[in-house]
Amino acid sequence: MKSLARTPALALTGFAVVALLPQFGLADYWQRQIILVAIYTLICSGLNLSFGYAGELALGQVAVFASGAYVSAILYNHGHTDILLAFGAAVAVAAVAGLVSGLPGLRLSKWSLALVSFFFVLLIPGLVTIFESETGGSMGLSGIMSPTLFGQELDATGLYLTAIAATLVWMLVFRNLIVSRFGRFLRVLAAGPTLARSLGGSVYQLRIQAYVIGALPAGLAGVLYTYLTGFVSPEAFTLEVLIAVLAATVVGGANSVWGAPVGAAILVLGPLQAHSFELYSTAIYGVFLLVVGAVFSGGLAGIARRVTRRLRATGPPAPPGDQPALTIPGERLVVSGVRKRFAGLTALSGVDMTIEPGTVTAVIGPNGAGKTTLLNIVSGLLPADEGHVELAGRPLTGLPAHQVSRLGVGRTFQTPIVPDHMPVLEVVECGRLRHRGIGFPQAVLRLPGFYRIRREDRAAALAALSFAGLEHLASDDASALPLGTRRLLEVVRSVAGRPNVLLLDEPAAGLDDDGLRELGQLIRATRDAGGTVVLVEHNVPFVMDVADHVFVMELGTVIAGGPPEVVRTDQRVIDTYLGRRGQHSDEVSLP
Ligand SMILES: Nc1ncnc2c1ncn2[C@@H]1O[C@H](COP(=O)(O)OP(=O)(O)OP(=O)(O)O)[C@@H](O)[C@H]1O
Secondary structure (H helix, E strand, C coil), X not given: CHHHHHHHHHHHHHHHHHHHHHHHCCCHHHHHHHHHXXXXXXXXXXXXXXXXXXXXXXXXXXXXXXXXXXXXXXXXXXXXXXXXXXXXXXXHHHHHHHHHHHHHHHHHCHHHHHHXXXXXXXXXXXXXXXXXXXXXXXXXXXXXXXXXXCCEECCHHHHHHHHHHHHHHHHHHHHHHHCCHHHHHHHHHHHCHHHHHHCCXXXXXXXXXXXXXXXXXXXXXXXXXXXXXXXXXXXXXXXXXXXXXXXXXXXXXXXXXXXXXXHHHHHHHCHHHCHHHHHHHHHHHHHHHHHHHHHCCCHHHHHHHHHHHHHHCCCCCCCCCCCCCCCCCCCCEEEEEEEEEECCEEEEEEEEEEECCCCEEEEECCCCCCHHHHHHHHCCCCCCCEEEEEECCEECCCCCHHHHHHCCEEECCCCCCCCCCCEHHHHHHHHHCCCCCCCHHHHHHCCHHHHHHHHHHHHHHHHHXXXXXXXXXXXXXXXXXXXXXXXXXXXXXXXXXXXXXXXXXXXXXXXXXXXXXXXXXHHHHHHHCCCCEEEECCCHHHHHHHCCEEEEEECCEEEEEECHHHHCCCHHHHHHHHCCCCCCCCCCCCC
């Protein structure tokens, strides 16, 4: 928490020092270079948000940069010289350009966003020619002199200060967003859209938000560029610029807020200084990208993060103190008449189950019995062809996964999904994402609600970690933990969100005896805290040990259900598991 509070103070101090440099005789040339750093910082930071954090390869930044530059030049030529007006118009146009280039790409697939947005960069010369009367065509628009601010003409130093201020404001907005629930959702999205959905995020909405918000600073950069150079032409917005910006983003650290100014400074003060470099720029940036990608994928910011982590060597955060025992509001889950076909194959043919609150209910059956399909239908990841699912009397049928999650369904996955390089405590806090909206104004302006939600998330995550006896891992990198611990962590993440029902998809797979014992304890503790647990599992001895009720499935139907001691002696179940009727699996012999 302290380090988070320190970050804006450090940033403000850094920017204040840069802003004061002209007072100490900073030459005009260097003022222009620093404005260029600010311009590339803005463009790179937008890429950091959409590409580095959300994992969406949005290549349209240069097109948005161009739109900001042309908007301000056209406004200037129509007599509107106020730079704030130009910023406002550029941000509006950037949002529209982001939407127009992002919507079709995001609707299709991840790669189509990259292609569609890349296509927009190729379109620039064509668009400029079509609107030649306003844009000046290939000749460009020249003679754009000093802008004004509140009626006062800005000289070179005025433009310098404006560029520093605009970049600082955006960087603080960016940083506030990244440490908010929205930022956490972006990192969850990068780990996998399925995880984002199951934590209550609408993937499509998140992708659009990331892409559009990431486009905004490129619009601001366009305005600064126009007033810095006094000239706008299509030659300034080429693929080489796109590759340079990508290289700077990756070198600085795409997955970092402060990597953007570092990458931008390296670009401007390094390669762009050497005029002979231009000829080979694309090849050199390409090599740069490959080397950085292969050697230090987190960029310079990643290296700095690792070093500071090692230097600080923080212990786990303070325990939550004397807290009331954790309670989980388990509810009744009813599945009735659920059918599902995949092409010619019937995965579920009329499944009925009632799962009582405060119990552990296991669903077992041979491979292909339909267990995971059932979990996917309950959690909204798959639609049912027929039938109903209700939680506490509320229908879940037909709702998308993120809404099902918000209504109280938590789940884990056969292969645990945790975002890269995220501390365990933050991973667990992600379980709380389903509870409230993102609250942009609260996050950006740091209103009291933001801090309240932060405190609540942290307290709930610490309580869930100590509930599972994992509080000592709070500061560890979650993605580096062993498989068994990541499985436990997924359960803890769900528990932190206090779900009304918790679906566990083969949590015991690959666990050794210690792991199984810890998992069993955690599942029982979740039930004892009031939780409703549904456990899909192949490890029958484990199931018989922890479950209160067992359903046995075979070929898409429930063939038996009851307490473990009853199911164990059911002749049909014995036949299934001994292989006389169904497929035999080595893992599933009855004890
Ligand atoms: N997306 C899909 N497309 C086509 N067929 C599918 C799909 N998902 C599942 N199936 C098929 O539906 C049947 C039920 O699969 P499901 O994964 O639900 O079984 P399971 O009991 O969970 O098996 P396992 O224990 O091996 O995970 C299988 O025959 C499977 O091949």
